[in-house]
Amino acid sequence: MTILVIAEHDNQSLKAATLNTVTAALKIGSDVHVLVAGLNVSKVAESAAVIEGVSQVVVADALALEHGLAENVAALIVANASGYSHLLFPATAQGKNVAPRVAALLDVAQISDITAVIDADTFERPIYAGNAIATVQSQDTTKVITVRGTAFDAASTDSNPASVTAVNIDADSGLSQFVSRAVTVLARPELTSAKIIVSGGRGLGSGENYTNVLEPLADKLGAALGASRAAVDAGYVPNDYQVGQTGKIVAPGLYVAVGISGAIQHLAGMKDSKVIVAINKDEEAPIFSVSDYGLVGDLFTAVPELVNALS
Missing domain, CATH: 3.40.50.620 (HUPs)
Incomplete structure (x- = not known):
């Protein structure tokens, strides 16, 4: 065999x-x-x-x-x-x-x-x-x-x-044709192979907040950036950031979920992560059901404090 x-x-x-x-x-x-x-x-x-x-x-x-x-x-x-x-x-x-x-x-x-x-x-x-x-x-x-x-x-x-x-191959089948490729070049680790991922959700409120709040944390941790489908649909980040059933399936050593409620679609893409940290102001958020560490609080206060603590 x-x-x-x-x-x-x-x-x-x-x-x-x-x-x-x-x-x-x-x-x-x-x-x-x-x-x-x-x-x-x-x-x-x-x-x-x-x-x-x-x-x-x-x-x-x-x-x-x-x-x-x-x-x-x-x-x-x-x-x-x-x-x-x-x-x-x-x-x-x-x-x-x-x-x-x-x-x-x-x-x-x-x-x-x-x-x-x-x-x-x-x-x-x-x-x-x-x-x-x-x-x-x-x-x-x-x-x-x-x-x-x-x-x-x-x-x-x-x-x-x-x-x-x-091995030899037959000639080009002619059934399809390559036209062009648009490649996103990231300074950060690739999402599917990153050991640490920081993801943001709809709770961030805007693309500007996503950048201002999450990028300093990702820089401190040397992490890739991800997002929930809600954040992608809202236009905060491009869809190649999306983690979930219809996005990328990931299992890093550390997954930090910020402002993500934890819809089933998202959990399907990250619940195999080794350690999950969740920050959300709603203590009933489903994300806490899969997290190893959870912080109930305002992400706009908690994340900057975490960044300062990592300095």
């Missing part, structure tokens, strides 16, 4: 979600391969080769794969799926874009967003915004699975290098 993990990368470096996905793969079986598909991805392949537990890295290096167009990547995976019992993708925007196409082409059911492996055929995944856990069993010959990275530890990257082999 051989498992293929599809690597997440930007043609320059391997993304952390790949390491979590490899850990999930190792819980299924011991023979794990990693597919690196892109353009000029030799550095990515080298990084993948030293992941603990990876026995082989398969590299597809071609112009048609430069931008990770889902149709081209899916066709590549399906063409090379023979011999693999499981195809695992990180449950990221890219993984969620490619995996359904692979499942459809293979005529199998996709198993989405797994958080635990029971055995090679049986997995757990959250439903109802994480309020219930479904146990899913599949008898498909090839299983197509997306993995929630926050549910698995990252595999180490200090192993002896695995073997690297190259």
Whole structure:
């Protein structure tokens, strides 16, 4: 039983979600391969080769794969799926874009967003915004699975290098075309991989307050900035700050929720954080039900005092 993990990368470096996905793969079986598909991805392949537990890295290096167009990547995976019992993708925007196409082409059911492996055929995944856990069993010959990275530890990257082999790809499918990419460059840590996150909610009242109140705290802690859906919908911050079921799923070592009431949608995206600190003036706020430390008080007073205490 051989498992293929599809690597997440930007043609320059391997993304952390790949390491979590490899850990999930190792819980299924011991023979794990990693597919690196892109353009000029030799550095990515080298990084993948030293992941603990990876026995082989398969590299597809071609112009048609430069931008990770889902149709081209899916066709590549399906063409090379023979011999693999499981195809695992990180449950990221890219993984969620490619995996359904692979499942459809293979005529199998996709198993989405797994958080635990029971055995090679049986997995757990959250439903109802994480309020219930479904146990899913599949008898498909090839299983197509997306993995929630926050549910698995990252595999180490200090192993002896695995073997690297190259595969050819078909020509560009022509089904889609890359037009442009707008990239947000942040001086802070990336939200999904940050060890500390400071998030703000509707209680901040405005985008100006979000900046003035939360940024000094995030600077002191070396934290990434996040937000609830209510704060994003109100226009305080861009939607790439959103934490929650329809935003980013995070599990940092420390999550500080400021002015966030704790709607189910938000809790689904952060309740696996190791330590949760909540600041809210409403002592009945649902956020306190999942927090390790809670402070009932005015955030406009409490947060500046916390910043001063950290000086």
